[in-house]
Amino acid sequence: MPTSTPTETAAVFAAEWEQWHAAHERRRAVPHGFLAVTHLHWLGAEPARLEGVPGSWSAKDDAVTVVLEAGESLLHDGRELNGSPVANGSTAVVFDPIAERDGINLTAGPAVVELAKRGGEYIVRPRHPENPLLKEYRGTPAYAPDPRFAVGGVYVAFDEPRPTTVGAAVEGIVHVYEAPGEIRFELDGQDLTLTAFNGHAPGSLSLLFTDATSGKTTYAANRSLTVDAPDTDGRVILDFNRAVNLPCAYTDLATCPLPPAENRLAVAVEAGEQNPHERQAGQ
Incomplete structure (x- = not known):
């Protein structure tokens, strides 16, 4: 049977790499991937409003609480988060503990809001498809x-x-x-x-x-x-x-x-x- 020449083998190797890298680049540039991250917020025990994210957020005793004011909305798996009523028409949503290096994704309009644990601390990272880092990405x-x-x-x-x-x-x-x-x-x-x-x-x-x-x-x-x-x-x-x-x-x-x-x-x-x-x- 005919065997491949070194040139042919190198060409196949290069073609397979090109196909793999093109697929990797497509995954990197998805609308809510890391290139879409606009902020990195570290949560503390005191409630705080975070830029790019609805609600007031806090983390205490391995639980995260977000208080949403009237008119503010967060979705999880396509479903509206319904919290417990608090003052002035606001609602409080408490999340179960999250494992280290794990996280969940919430939705706020066109943005995805990542809630995760890193280094023992809770973080919130909004990901917006219009983020300039993503829009201007050129490979x-x-x-x-x-x-x-x-x-x-x-x-x-x-x-x-x-x-x-x-x-x-x-x-x-x-x-x-x-x-x-x-x-x-x-x-x-x-x-x-x-x-x-x-x-x-x-x-x-x-x-x-x-x-x-x-x-x-x-x-x-x-x-x-x-x-x-x-x-x-x-x-x-x-x-x-x-x-x-x-x-x-x-x-x-x-x-x-x-x-x-x-x-x-x-x-x-x-x-x-x-x-x-x-x-x-x-x-």
Whole structure:
């Protein structure tokens, strides 16, 4: 049977990457994604009105309360929130405790209001489809796909998942993740290891890392790489061409985690997404 030439193989690799990255860009630019975030509000015990959000908000004893004045409205799953009557025709809605790194989305007119917990604190982030960051988004530059940066590795599970504390893009908070194991691989003739966190898809892994390009051609704080579930022998493919930016690369209204110290690589990973246009002027 005929075999593919190196040129044909490279062309297929590039075409698959282009298709993947175009899909990733479409997901990034959805009307209520992180590019639509207009404010980041940290809730306190005293009720406060928040810019871009109806109601007065407070958080106490792991519960969030919003008091809506007459004429103000919030929806959850398409249904109007009906709270308990309080003074002057207002109503108070109390939300159940939210797990760390979890959240719910409410609707206020054309905006989505995210209520979430980050670093043990409650936050409210309105997301508006007319936000200039979203309306003016022109895509993210990336290195040309290079098969040299799609490398094999071996996943080694820890005896028990290790709680791993990392910093955040927002000063003063930390994230704690369960690290189930590490991935060992070789790049540029060096033996390297990255601590892995659980990915979104069952069995998949997520890597947060920096490298010698960080703060130069790529975003300084972090990049992320999703790795498919290991095979029965623990083998994985780390395709750094699919390393992507986290929301903090685009906006200061994000609380993204930083890589653990051991995931700061000395090699240059000249693959994947580069500095966003929105940050290039500041680096």
